[in-house]
Amino acid sequence: MQVSKQFPGASIDSLVYMGYLLKKSKDLSLHVPDFTLEEILYDVCDIFKLEKEQLMGHQRLREICIPRMIFSYIACKICKYGVSQVGRFLSERDHTTIIHHRRTVVNLLDNKQEEFMRYWNFYLKETKVYFSKPKA
Numbered sequence: 001m002q003v004s005k006q007f008p009g010a011s012i013d014s015l016v017y018m019g020y021l022l023k024k025s026k027d028l029s030l031h032v033p034d035f036t037l038e039e040i041l042y043d044v045c046d047i048f049k050l051e052k053e054q055l056m057g058h059q060r061l062r063e064i065c066i067p068r069m070i071f072s073y074i075a076c077k078i079c080k081y082g083v084s085q086v087g088r089f090l091s092e093r094d095h096t097t098i099i100h101h102r103r104t105v106v107n108l109l110d111n112k113q114e115e116f117m118r119y120w121n122f123y124l125k126e127t128k129v130y131f132s133k134p135k136a
Contacts, residue, residue: 035079037089044071047126048119056091066119072101 045052048067055068068090075081075089076098083098090098108116 037075037081037086040071040075040079041089043127044074044123047123058091062115066116067123069101069105070119070123072098073105076102 041052041055044050044067045055048063050064050067054064055071057064059065072086072090075086076083083095083102087093087095087098105116109120
């Protein structure tokens with residue numbers, strides 16, 4: 001099975017992430033993400049025990065900023081929403097803010113920054129957004 005035929009147009013980041021998720025659960029089939037921004041936001045808020053207003057707000061507390069960056073990364077890189085669309089959704093943020101979120105997440109993942117990796121691994125462990133039951 002060739003990945004390019006299975007997921008045409010998918011980025012390397014999204015393929016690596018989907019591979020991780022597929023390896024994580026053998027009894028569920030991987031569903032190419034087709035979620036709304038609201039569903040992704042609800043998932044992130046639920047996992048990190050935040051209110052929607054906190055994640056969409058402008059507070060710079062680490063406990064809020066890291067989940068906000070994770071939301072931006074998942075929405076853009078995995079679910080293929082545009083940076084402008086994600087920025088508008090997150091309280092009219094500029095698209096460059098979302099680009100910064102994505103780059104920051106990639107850098108933190110590459111460097112395996114300890115605090116960020118705790119948030120990231122917790123998110124991967126708890127998320128239910130990226131799996132769906134096989135359709136009969």
